[in-house]
Amino acid sequence: EDDIEMWIIDVVRSGLMQGKMNQVTRSLVPTRSTYRRFGADQWSLLAERLDQWKASLESLQPVIGNAKLVAQQQAMQMAGQAQVTIKE
Numbered sequence: 283e284d285d286i287e288m289w290i291i292d293v294v295r296s297g298l299m300q301g302k303m304n305q306v307t308r309s310l311v312p313t314r315s316t317y318r319r320f321g322a323d324q325w326s327l328l329a330e331r332l333d334q335w336k337a338s339l340e341s342l343q344p345v346i347g348n349a350k351l352v353a354q355q356q357a358m359q360m361a362g363q364a365q366v367t368i369k370e
Contacts, residue, residue, distance in 0.1 A: 290310055293299050301312040
């Protein structure tokens with residue numbers, strides 16, 4: 283029984299499962315688990331999430347570029363240079 287309890291604790295610590303352990307009734311009620319093995323469905327889901335992440339990052343590139351340009355222009359103005367550069 284001690285081995286099972288330690289195994290459950292290790293599984294929860296590793297993030298493979300979340301749940302509530304009741305020592306009085308010596309039971310575990312799992313609330314969330316993680317796949318231990320990647321099958322075709324998991325690879326497909328991962329690919330979809332990576333595509334979404336890539337699209338999000340690509341949409342941020344122009345925003346970052348514009349912020350960098352504005353910061354450069356403000357730095358030049360503060361230095362007394364009124365030069366404006368437009369980046370395409």
